[in-house]
Amino acid sequence: MNVQAWTFVMVAISFAIYIGVAIWSRARSTGEFYVAGARVSPVINGMATAADWMSAASFISMAGLIAFMGRDGSVYLMGWTGGYVLLALLLAPYLRKFGKYTVPDFVGDRYASTVARVVAVVCALFVSFTYVAGQMRGVGIVFSRFLGVGIESGVLIGMGIVFFYAVLGGMKGITYTQVAQYCVLIFAYLVPAIFISMLITGNPVPQLGFGDRLADGSGVFLLDRLDGLTQELGFGAYTDGTKRTMDVFAITAALMVGTAGLPHVIVRFYTVPKVRQARSSAGWALLFIAILYTTAPAVAAFARTNLIESVSGQPYADVPAWFTNWETTGLIAFDDLNGDGLIQYTGPLSETPNELTIDRDIMVLANPEIARLPAWVVGLVAAGGLAAALSTAAGLLLVISSSVAHDLLKKTIRPSITERGELIAARIAAGAAVVVAGYFGMNPPGFVAEVVALAFGLAAASFFPAIILGIFSKRTNAYGAVSGMLIGITFTAAYIIWFKMLHPELNNADNWWLGISPEGIGTVGMLVNVIVALTVSRLTPPPPDHIGEMVESIRVPRGAGPAHELSA
Amino acid sequence: MSDDRRRLYWVRNLTYVGVLLAIWFTVSYGFGILLVEQLNSIRIGGFKLGFWFAQQGSIYVFVVLIFVYVWLMNRLDRRFGFDEPEDGP
Numbered sequence: 091m092n093v094q095a096w097t098f099v100m101v102a103i104s105f106a107i108y109i110g111v112a113i114w115s116r117a118r119s120t121g122e123f124y125v126a127g128a129r130v131s132p133v134i135n136g137m138a139t140a141a142d143w144m145s146a147a148s149f150i151s152m153a154g155l156i157a158f159m160g161r162d163g164s165v166y167l168m169g170w171t172g173g174y175v176l177l178a179l180l181l182a183p184y185l186r187k188f189g190k191y192t193v194p195d196f197v198g199d200r201y202a203s204t205v206a207r208v209v210a211v212v213c214a215l216f217v218s219f220t221y222v223a224g225q226m227r228g229v230g231i232v233f234s235r236f237l238g239v240g241i242e243s244g245v246l247i248g249m250g251i252v253f254f255y256a257v258l259g260g261m262k263g264i265t266y267t268q269v270a271q272y273c274v275l276i277f278a279y280l281v282p283a284i285f286i287s288m289l290i291t292g293n294p295v296p297q298l299g300f301g302d303r304l305a306d307g308s309g310v311f312l313l314d315r316l317d318g319l320t321q322e323l324g325f326g327a328y329t330d331g332t333k334r335t336m337d338v339f340a341i342t343a344a345l346m347v348g349t350a351g352l353p354h355v356i357v358r359f360y361t362v363p364k365v366r367q368a369r370s371s372a373g374w375a376l377l378f379i380a381i382l383y384t385t386a387p388a389v390a391a392f393a394r395t396n397l398i399e400s401v402s403g404q405p406y407a408d409v410p411a412w413f414t415n416w417e418t419t420g421l422i423a424f425d426d427l428n429g430d431g432l433i434q435y436t437g438p439l440s441e442t443p444n445e446l447t448i449d450r451d452i453m454v455l456a457n458p459e460i461a462r463l464p465a466w467v468v469g470l471v472a473a474g475g476l477a478a479a480l481s482t483a484a485g486l487l488l489v490i491s492s493s494v495a496h497d498l499l500k501k502t503i504r505p506s507i508t509e510r511g512e513l514i515a516a517r518i519a520a521g522a523a524v525v526v527a528g529y530f531g532m533n534p535p536g537f538v539a540e541v542v543a544l545a546f547g548l549a550a551a552s553f554f555p556a557i558i559l560g561i562f563s564k565r566t567n568a569y570g571a572v573s574g575m576l577i578g579i580t581f582t583a584a585y586i587i588w589f590k591m592l593h594p595e596l597n598n599a600d601n602w603w604l605g606i607s608p609e610g611i612g613t614v615g616m617l618v619n620v621i622v623a624l625t626v627s628r629l630t631p632p633p634p635d636h637i638g639e640m641v642e643s644i645r646v647p648r649g650a651g652p653a654h655e656l657s658a
Numbered sequence: 659m660s661d662d663r664r665r666l667y668w669v670r671n672l673t674y675v676g677v678l679l680a681i682w683f684t685v686s687y688g689f690g691i692l693l694v695e696q697l698n699s700i701r702i703g704g705f706k707l708g709f710w711f712a713q714q715g716s717i718y719v720f721v722v723l724i725f726v727y728v729w730l731m732n733r734l735d736r737r738f739g740f741d742e743p744e745d746g747p
Contacts, residue, residue: 156713161694164712168686171717175682178724179675183731297714301704311704329698329709338691364742369731373724380717387713645668646740 093459096469097236104274104473105251108480111270112255112263120513123260124191124492125360130265132367136374138265139358141272141481143170143349143375144382145221146228149275149478154453156390157397160320160328163390165338169345171376171383176350176554178372182359184561186368187644191360192489193353193553194497200560202637203568204502209575211497213552214353218486218493219526220545221354225483226531229476235419235455236472242532248480249528256484256491257520261361264484271477276381278474282458282467283385286392289461300388316391319398324440328394334599340610347616348546351554354485357492365647393457400460401446402435409433412459421449483527491520544586547608551578551615559623564641566623567633574623582615667738674730678723686716 091099130138148170156163188196193214198207226245233244255263280296287299291312304310317327326332333341349355358375359368400410406424416422424433427443435446455475458467495516500507507515552575559566559574586608589597599605606614689697690712697708705714735741 161709161712164690167713168690168716171720172682172686175679175720175723179678179727300714301702301710303704313704313706313709329706331694335691339687342686342691366728366732366735366742369728370725373721373728376724377721380721384714384717642664645671646664646738647735648740648742 091465093465093468094236094238096466097472098469100466100469100473101237101476104270104477107270107274108251108255108267111266112259115263115266116259120191120496120509120516122262123513123516124488124496125357126260126262126265129363130361132362132371133374134265134269135358135362135367135371136376137272137378138268138361139355139371139375140378140382141268141275141477142358142485143355143379143482144275144478145482146225146475146479148382148386149279150228150231150454150475151451153386153389153393153457154450156387157394157453158450160326161331162333162338163387164331165333165341165345167383167387169342170349171379172342173346173349174372174376174379176346177355177359178369178376180558180561181350181356182368182372183365183647184644185356185557186359186362187365187647188640189360191357191496192492193356193557194493195501196560197553197556197571198497198501200637200640201556201566201568201571202634203572206556206568206572206575207497207501209572209579210553210556211493211502213548213575213579214489214493214497217352217545217549218354218489219523219530222483222486222490222523222527223530225479225486226527228479229483230531231451232455232472232475232479235416236469245528245531248476248483248531249524252480252483252487253521253524256487256524257517260516260520261357261488264481264488265361267484268481271481272378274477275474275481276378278470278477279382279385279389282461282463282471283389283392285463285467286396286457286461287388290392290395296385296388296392300391312391312395316395319395319402320437323398323402323436324442325437326439328391334605336605337599337602337607337610340606340613342610344546344550344610344612344616347550347554348612349549351549351552351557353493353549353553354482354489356553356557357489358485389454389457393453393460396457396460397448397453398435401433404433405431406433407431410460412456415459416452416456421452423447487520487523487527490523491516494519544583544590547582547586547612547615548579550612551575551582551619555616555619555623559620561641561644563624563627564638565632566627567630567637569630570623570625570627573626574619577622578615578619581618582612585611585615663738667734667740670734671731674727674734678727682720682723685711685719690716 152166155166185196190196194207194210197210226248229248230241230244233239234241255267283296284294287296288294290305291299291302292305293299293302302312304312304315313329317329320326320328362368362371406426413422425445427445433446434442436442436444455471458471495512499515500512556571556575589608689708694708694712698706700707
């Protein structure tokens, strides 16, 4: 069987599993629709959270980004995992004790303010729509490259599948399909990584092969060879950074805090039965995520080495089949500037002009072909990419649907709505969100990549401080929280829009404030939010007594502890 | 009495969180970013140490930190009698 046939088989099997799981676990109440009836075990929830979190960006794009950024790519590795420590220690247990359905629920109730709730809903909707458009785009790319259908039809098929289990099953259906999707995506990520690690270093564990000697008998360490190759071609050493330390610091912090503030991740911790399980499921989630995130930098180093060795200085006439296949998608392009028929692949420090452009997103998908792995592995990677994109899309659609049906309709516009009516509204909202997401997947606005920075920046500058202060500072009141969120968001959005959309020509380190790029400005936005919220709260009346009691109650897993004597 | 116990519980909780976050900060922002060049002069196998912390080590430490926190807090809950009953919420 060829690559296309294998891809078809792998994708068909995985889709059949998702549909079967969705039928088995359909939701019957709003509690099941929003938080799976709060009966999910911590390991299962950890696995679902991992699939929810790891999107097309983690599966398809991240290793490619690291392959081309070298050490600077660490911002994604540390940023997108370190946020879980914040989530586990500062947010998850308290939000579970609070025990409602959504993030705006907490913000609205803690600050007893409709304005705060609406600001939170608007942020949740913006962040989620930005994200979901990118997922649908990922689905389209996988379909068009591996199954020979157009990007439009690919997006339509993806919409159909997500529509089926998100609308039918709500959080319950999503949770169990995400478990299946995690298994598919992690298997699909590890199999080629292990194969390639064996081929290049002879070590079957990619995390160790990454620091091992090459298997070609030279006795040279992989990373030393890679440093040598990248320096020779004028890219600078792979294990050296080019970004300024201040910027690396700010981007990592913005990604960490943004991760901890993303509504589709936070809401997963409402689905476990107790506070204790909210804590441990954050640990399981990070463990399952870490399996992929520690493999990714190894894949990146293998892929970069393989790429350089298989194309650099080679005659264009003899390029392997994968090169020609990706050329037809326009994601690899060769321009023979000096007309010698050889591929000169060089970096900014080299005197020879570069003739090869490669889209970073194709590295993970092309890697098995570059390493000449069997066709079924390539098919598996395609199915894994789809699992990653679909699982994240479903989680985001649920946030959109609960924001509209629960936070806007039930809590703000029409409190008299019945549970049945709310459930119907939630399903309609999920359905409408699928259609909007699909539209953006087919007609991506040119600014998708730019708005992802905005999504993280806004999550960092709005939700995270509002929730943290709500738990750890009883004195913070609605005036403080709302003014903090508004000023934090405005500052962050203005900075990003200024450099990314209005003046892209000024977007370089010399013009940035303190050398902080738009990707990292969410960190400053968060600090601004905290300072404003604390100051304004102290200049205005303290929150009413019942709020103080509520904060006291979410700080302990159980109310006043009864019979137990202190043993400490 | 109950208020004192709650306050003590909360102070212990904040102490644990403070210590764990200090470690979190040290391995990522410390070893992986601020001190990366200095640590890179130390090599372990094919890895320069700073690079290893930035792309591998910090992630392993993060996972361990969360499970240590879970263990510490479960023990604290039991000692203060703030743990939840076994049979459902």
